[in-house]
Amino acid sequence: MSNTYDVIVIGAGPAGYVAAIRAAQHGKRVACIDAWKNNDGSTAFGGTCLNAGCIPSKALLESSELYERARHEFTTHGIGVGKVTLDLATMQQRRAGIVKQFTGGITALFKANGVTGLYGHGKLVTPGKVEYTPHDGQAEVLTGEHVILATGSTPVELKSVPFDGERIVDSWGALEFDQVPARLGVIGGGVIGLELGSVWKRLGAEVTVIEAMDDFLFMADQQIARDAQRQFRKQGLDIRLGAMVNGSDSTGNAVKLQYKDKKGSHELEVDKVIVSVGRRPFTENLLAEGTGVQLDERGFIVVDEECRTKVSGVWAIGDCVRGPMLAHKGSEEGIAVADLIAGSVAEVNYKVIPSVIYTAPEIAWVGKTEQELKKAGVRYKSGTFNFAANGRAKALEQATGFAKVLAAVDDDEILGVHIVGPMAGELIAEAVLAMEFSASAEDLQRTIHAHPTLSEALHEAALAVDKHAIHAIN
Ligand code: FAD
Ligand code: NAI
Secondary structure, eight states: OOOEEEEEEEOOSTTHHHHHHHHHHTTOOEEEEEOOBOTTSOBOSSHHHHHHSHHHHHHHHHHHHHHHHHHHTGGGGTOOOSSOOOOHHHHHHHHHHHHHHHHHHHHHHHHHHTOEEEEEEEEEEETTEEEEEETTSOOEEEEEEEEEEOOOEEEOOBTTBOOOSSSEEOHHHHHOOSSOOSEEEEEOOSHHHHHHHHHHHHTTOEEEEEOSSSSTTTTSOHHHHHHHHHHHHHTTOEEEOSOEEEEEEOSSSSEEEEEEETTEEEEEEESEEEEOSOEEEOOTTOBOTTOOOOBOTTSOBOOOTTOBOSSTTEEEOGGGSSSOOOHHHHHHHHHHHHHHHTTOOOOOOGGGOOEEEOSSSEEEEEEOOHHHHHHHTOOEEEEEEEGGGOHHHHHTTOOOOEEEEEEETTTOBEEEEEEEETTHHHHHHHHHHHHHTTOBHHHHHTSOOOTTOTHHHHHHHHHHTTTOOSSSOO
C-alpha cells in the first residue's frame, strides 16, 4: 500500500465519505480512514448516519408506523386483517439488514471510485501528515497534501442521568431495544426524542418526554410546532415542557427520574430512559500537540465559510464544525471542499438547508421562521393551506396539518416554508429548490402542480400569501 495521497479524509460518515468520493472523481488519490466499530466488533463505513442514525431510525419509523396504521387505520379503509401482531426481532433484523446493505454500498463506491478505505484511527500529526492506526495493527504515517477532518459528533451525557448502556441509553441503544419497554422516559423533546419516542410509543410503550424548554420545538416555526404538539399529544405522547431532570436512581428494578418544573419537584418511574439532549463534536485524540488547528469553546473545529481550518491544507466538515448537525449539510460541505481542492469554485448555501423531523405527521422547513422574521423586523406576508382540503391527503387518510409560505412584502421573495403533514420531508424539496433560485411566491403560484398531489398544498399556501387560495376561504 502506498502511503502518499493527494487527499486524506479522517471519518467516513456522510461528510467524509462523500468528500472522499468527490475528490476521487476529480482524479485525486484519496484515502479515507474510519474508526467505527459496531457492538459486535465489526467495522463499517458510513458513520453515525448509516450505522446508528438516519438510516436505522427511518427503518424503525416506517415499520412502527405501518404497525400503527394496520392496527388503527385499516378498518377505516374497509380492510380487516384479523389480529395484528408484532414480531420485534424481525423488525430489528430488517433494520440491521438495511444498514448492512448501505454500509456495504459505501465500500463498493470506494472501490468503484478508487478511494482507499482504511479501518482504524486517524490522527493529524502535522499539516500533511496523518498517523493511521489499523484496528489490529501498527501505526504508520500517511502523507497527504490535503487533510479533511470529518469526525462527526457523539451524544451529550447528563451527569444526573449517566448512561449505563442497559436501562439508560443514548439514541444508538434506543434503536436496538430487543423488547418494547412498558414505560419509557425520554429526556429531551428534540428531534431524536420525538422520532424514537414515536417509534416505541407506536410499538406499545407508554412514553413520557421531559423537555427543558417552555416552548415545544423552539427552533421550529411556532405555529407549526403548536399543531405538531397537539397531534403528538392526541397520539398519547406525554410531553412535559419546562421540565429539567436533576437526578436519577436506577438501583431498583426501575429507573426513577427526578425533575423540576414551575409547579415543583416530581418523580417519574420508568423501565428505560433515552437521553437525547443534543450531540457534541467528536475530536478526541484527533489532533497532535501543536497542529495549529483550533477548537472553539464548545469543542467545534474552527473553520471559515469554505471549511478551511486555521492551517493551510487542513479542512473540516460535518458535525465536527459549526452549523446544523445534519447529514445533508455535511455531505454538501464534503462536495464543496473536494471541489475547492480540485481548483473549482464551490460554496454551501447555509441559508437554504432543509430540516425534517420524520414523525407522523412529518415536520419540515427551510429558511426563516415567523418568529425570526419578526425579531429581525422584516416585513413579510404569510399564506397557509390545510391538508384537510387536499384531495390526496384525504385519500391517504392523513389530512392533518398544513403548509405555510412566508414571503417578503418588499419583493415577494420566499423567505421560509414550513410544513407539518404527510410527506412533509419530501414536499420541502420543492421549496428548497425555489429558495435556491430566489423564487418569489408568485413563481410558486404560477408553477403547475399535478392534481391530486400533496404538493398542491404548497401551491395553495403560496397563493394564500396574496389571499388567492382557490380551495380555502382567504
Ligand atoms: P458521523 O456520521 O458521525 O461520522 C464520523 C465518523 O468518523 C464516524 O464513523 C467515526 O467513527 C469516525 N471517526 C471519529 N474520529 C475518528 C478518528 N480519529 N479516526 C478515524 N475515524 C474517526 N441527520 C439527518 O440529516 N437526517 C436524519 O434523518 C438524521 N437522523 C438521525 C438519527 C439519529 C438517531 C442520530 C443520532 C442522528 C441523526 N442525524 C440525521 C444526524 C446525522 O447522523 C449526522 O448529522 C451525520 O451523521 C454527521 O455526519 P458526519 O460525517 O459529520 O459524522
Ligand atoms: P436536539 O438539539 O434536537 O434536542 C435536544 C432537546 O433536549 C432540546 O429540545 C433541549 O431543549 C432539550 N434538553 C437539553 N438539555 C435538557 C435537559 N437537561 N433536560 C431536558 N431537556 C433538555 O438534540 P437531539 O434530539 O439529541 O439530536 C441531536 C442532533 O441530531 C439534532 O440536533 C439533529 O441535528 C440530529 N438529528 C437529526 C434528525 C433529523 O434530521 N431528522 C434526527 C435525529 C437527530
